[in-house]
Amino acid sequence: MLLRPVLALLLVFLFLESNAQNYSKIGNHDFNYNWEFRLLEKSEKKEKPDWKKIRLPHDWSVSFSFDASKEGATGYLPGGIGLYQKNFLLNKDNSKTTYLLFDGVYNNTEVHINNQLLGSHPYGYSPFFFDITKTLRNNDSLNTIKVKVDHSRYVDSRWYTGSGIYRNVKLIHKNNLHVPIWGIFITTPSISKDITTTHLKTLVKNNNQSEQNFDLQIQIYDDNTKLVSDYSKKYNVKAHQQINLESTLSISKPYLWDIASPRMYKATITLVQEGIVLDKNQVSFGIRKIKFDANKGFFLNDINTPIKGVCLHHDGGIVGAAVPKDIWRRRLQKLKDAGCNAIRIAHNPGSQEFLDLCDEMGFLVQDEFFDEWDNPKDKRLNTNEKSIDSITRGYTQHFQKWAEKDLKNTMLAHRNHPSIFQWSIGNEIEWTYPRNANATGFFNNINWDGNYFWEEPPHTVEQITEKLKTLPKGAYDIGETAKKLATWTRELDTTRYITANCILPSASHLSGYADALDVVGYSYRRILYDYGHKNYPNKPIMGTENLVQWHEWKAIEERPFISGTFLWTGIDYMGESNNQWPRKATPSGMLDLAGFEKPSYHMIKTLWNKDPHIYATTQILDKSIYKIGKDGEPKEKTKDAWKTALWVWHDVNNHWNYTEKDKIIVEVYSNCDEIELCLNGESLGSKKLINFEDRIYKWIVPYTRGELKVVGSKNGEIQQIETINTSDAADSIKLTTDKTVLKADGYTTAHIVAQLIDKKGNPVTTSNEKISFIVDGKTKILGVDNGSASNIQDYQSNEIITHKGRCLLLVQSTTQKSNVTIKAVSKKLSSNDIHITID
Template sequence: MKDKTKNLAIKKLIRIGFLNLAILSADAQNISVPNIDFNFNWNFKLENNTNIKWKKVNLPHDWSVEASFDKINGEGATGYLPGGIGWYKKNFNLKPNKNQTIYILFDGIYNNSQLWLNDKKLGEHPYGYSPFYYDLSSYLNSNGANEIKVKVDRSRYADSRWYTGSGIYRNVELITKNNLHIPIWGTYITTPKVSTQESTVHLEVKVKNNFNKEEAFEIITIFLDVNGKKVAEQSSKGKLASKKEDKFSINASISKPKLWDVENPNLYTAETRIVQNGKTVDVHQTKFGIRTIKFDANTGFYLNGKNMKIKGVCLHHDAGLVGAAVPKDVWKRRFEKLKEAGVNAIRISHNPGSDEFITLCDEMGIMVQEEFFDEWDNPKDKRLNMKEKSVDYITRGYTEHFQEWAERDLKNTMLAHRNHPSIIQWSIGNEIEWTYERNAQATGFFNNMDWSGNYFWSLPPNSIEKIKEKLETLPREKYDIGVTAKKLAKWTKEMDTTRYVIANCILPSSSYESGYANALDMIGYSYRRVIYDYGHENYPNLPIMGTENVAQWHEWKAIMERPFVAGTFLWTGIDYLGESNKRWPKKGTDSGILDYAGFEKPSYHMMKSLWNEAPELYIATQNKDKSIYKTDPQTGKVVEKKIGAWEKALWIWHDVNEHWEYKQGEETIVEIYSNCDEVELFLNERSLGKKKLSDFEDHIYKWAVPFEAGKLSATGTKSGKIITSELVTPSQAYSIQLTTDKTTLENDGYAVAHIVAQIVDKNNNPVQTLNSEISFTVNGNLKVLGIDNGAVDNVQDFQSNKIVLTKGRCLFIVQSKKEVPITATIKAQSKGLKSNTITITTKKNIN
């Protein structure tokens, strides 16, 4: 009872974010202390802002997204938001204990960080996307008063081709261990044999002895199913000399396991204890899933023996108004929308993701390709994408550190993430080829590339023989792409051989011959669907998939027609900040199927109709003059103004509206994105005719309809099932309709609520053509994270409570605070419009 009481007291202190570890004296050293959330109560300031004092912040924190967009002093490559040099510091009370080892774990700092504890330098870490940790034990003050400082140098504010954020933008943990312990990332689980009847689990446990004498111990691992029920237990004994560490293996069998897959993401837990004299001195929990993956060069991808297509999207690590410091609830809302569209996989481009991001993929059943690098030996000019004319101070990125740090960053990422069942591929690089002159020239494309034409739709200009000849005769460079690829693949396989090594190749025709493809288990094509057959015929043993493709019907059609193509990752799942050079006021790239606020776009509904078996039906409209379609005077059918354009449509969906609001009699084109075999269109209950999907090679139903106010509706049938959808002409704008995804939040300082404001008429029909300014009032102790209308050309401040709407709507995000439970109300104001009130209550441990 005494130990139980002590453990409860410790857990309470951890929950409130403070723990004086001096209480863990010698008589309590056997208590296993959970990791301490170290995100709260930091101080922050920008170095060049001498007039501003330290301000209180909680982590994760991105200082760039707090600023205003700046056309003059910003760079479109990184979203027109500033960088700079920032400082963080935190005071905490922690007395060292001779029997304990204390670690601090950073999941990511962007970038070029240096750290000090009590004015003693811990080290530095240049890469912004890989996790790292330090042993604090010898740096702690004996009186318990400690101060940690972190310098973040993002003065190279155009060091990337996309928005990076700035600061300690991922989670931080303080980890207390007995001197005999399982170190950080010290377990590795594989499942060598998998079946629905019985599966074997292999657990590799690293144990470290920081005591000054040899220690004997027992390792006991209990395997728990999704309900916490014990399904297996194994143990082994070991000894370690002073200041040594070693690996120990445990094998177990699990009867009738519940496999992890995209529909049922079943997760197991391995609870591993280090026991001495009957007492637990350390405990470590590892979540894992039991599943098999296979990529076949002829028949594509298999999950648990089931042949399926990868329906994936690429995602950058920012999430609109929150920048790079993304709360888990924000990702969850976005992932839910993507899954509704049929998405089953995410490519984290072009860098390692956060542990929280990948854990959410584990929990939600989303497969992951994790990518390590966008640059290798040679730099990419961030502002002149692919035109390497200059590299100056502000554009210098990871290439500056690649030779020294690449192995550490790659292996740290894999150590931290390799137990996640969602990860199915490790990508060693993204579109690397053009940074190696010899490799680029051998293709025949470079210096002859048209981004709207020949690259996408032409076979390689040079034959295989010509490419080989060029690679043999062109001058050798300091670095060779094939040699570097082989090195990266080797490091990857030293850490894990259960996933496939892949890369996103922009010039696969030369990569096949340069040694690059030889280093891979499978090859990914970047916008090269035109050479699927070329690759399969000439290099039949290497599995193929699209790793960067456009969200268009022609892209998916090419994959469905080829069993050997494993699937695709669309560019992109969600609009992202950056890669917007000379496009002001466009702050980012709007190729996503969701916009910056997570609102669905027309391309979302097209992909949803392609990627789901259940009936789908979505109505879009456009003025005939603005439409890409016309009425054929000979047949009366709706056809493309540019015949065959659908076969070469690229990133941005053609311009359509999601409303039925035009001038009386105005000629419009109605488009319907559906997987139904047949659709009938109605205007004010009058049938405008039935049409069959088989009659539309571009997979889009079309009608020419003179506008008439009222209700435009459609009914579709698929395999006997019926689905309907409608658009209604709104009357005069009447009010602001507020909706929220949550009315109750845990008061943990993390949980968020998404408030959507939409202008509606008296009958609650959305009014999408009125874009007034709107402001929000929050009565109650909630943190306002910001506001956005989702538009790519919106350069209003994110951190605000007011905005000019787009499509009559916006998104407003609030977050709980780590304080006593409260009730808060949220209301919106706009000239001449009423608003309902949203009430949000915070509670303890609502889950």
């Protein structure tokens, strides 16, 4: 009689052993591993067993080739319907509660476990979770999670979104008496140099059949793991109830979280019952003061701090939306090096990993909730909707039902990050309420032929007020919706400022929209800074989306009442390129898609960074934006064009390779107050920054081969020297890497840059080669890119044609230790070897 059960157990054991890669045991297991994925074709009526093994995060869209027949709004890549599944072993336990947490899935998600529907989640950017306790199986039977992701309406945004489970997933297993997900909120209501009051709100849930007594214990540690404050108190909670507990602790001689010194504390919150630890939670937090003043700008820790910010979309180029942390770290560090101190996550909530990096690296963050509210935007034009078709149906169709939950889920998940200093309830929403646009007089006004970008509204404040009263409202009112969103935000957090990116602030100040905001963000409306401050002197205003141009920052430097700006954008992003094939991305960034610095990066670095900086560019006179003036000096072809320069920097080169005697414009971007230009050792004269209103040093130089040298001085002392040399034909490929050691965790990522060089080691940027990377060792090739917004070569490859003589390879560790050797070859050239240890 015993034979049959023993045989059954043996068969189960053999099954589990033979399928070791297809299921996970729960413990310290990383729940991102051991998933399977497949795309569901429209013609299929049922699933087929062609599953691909993957590790999350995962974006399936970026694995496809760019396709001119697809929509440029989302980067000429497809969507579709994807299916994910994972088997794991965890028995149902009546004393335990188990949660399944998704940080982000794009989008229209359905989650099943063991053939039972847990629920759905349409928004692609807000986190969500399910209590899966009752759906777990007993008797060592495998549990199966299935996730259906329906991104068949793939043009549901104006930018590249990615598709799939593109952020981390966690399985959280707790005692029935526990602190649930997002159940802790830490604030510091009173801060002084001697003592800080720390306030904790702790939600405790009891899923037991009986009332429970317990001790709540809290310890706070500094960044040297020294205990600086503790707390303990007894509580009880009834069966199947939850209670909110409030605790106050003091920290003596606190250090502050700051952009220059982002030091953090860690709170440990423990539930103890009769000496046994039932639940232990750790939350990192920072102590800092933030204040906006309508006349004096922004203050961080009582110090006036101009916001030097950039807007960032969530894609990472090669990897699409599933961006490894190391890729963000490299990109953010480059922005930090340029003087950037703030990030606007446009136009959606960010990931936990991204926010963790901002905490750690010292960036202020504006976390934005929505790009659409009641009414849809046109995904191809960024205005109110002009064309209606199925693939462009976006979040608006879910807004009425889901907005409150998505907003609050985001806040609950993110509210302990000290980097977040603003919640943004919306981006350029006014387009979708035509009454607001029409009220300004900018549009549909036969009596006005001015320029929307650079002029004040043709209607007076009184006229706009009257228009808003008389023009039809439509089904929804922008002011009422803004008030509703702001109310939900304040229900969860009053320690941060509510803002929005207003594209028509002259109407928003009067429609009720701005009334809901603590700080009014102006989108491309720096021309209205004085107008806004004059008419609404008690309302703090700032730039929340502005051009990467000197004139934008100049407007802020001259106005102490403007707190700062977020430039569009810090990094190029895929999408918003409809009908511009082969341009698949928007090239407005300071960094390109591969994270290489662009000329605009260097201009902003000279404005935002006190350290001396020089960057020299060149261009043939006829191709430049200049002409020769009567005095023989370069003059703008269009006078004062720099004052209205828009998104893309003018065309310049960073090389010294032209035809003999060509007239070349040499531009130098620098914060040195004097620059001397030399060609082959001969001085071409010194010039002073004060004489260039556009902050661009300029020379006209007849081309001859050799060395162009730029010498920067301040107060008569040389600060920096930069050189550009004429390059010969490419002789080899130079490889460099940002890491030589990777952790064997399956996540750590290295950036390998390949640059064509001549025999003398000069970079060759005027010719390109098809390069193949040869990788020997146990590592994963994530892909290749050359940074160009018009590069339509496949990302997931080991070969690519360079752009400006360079390209990027991304490799990622596996969980196996290995010695990796990387080299690059073309038909004629070869490279040095790069050695990476995975340990």
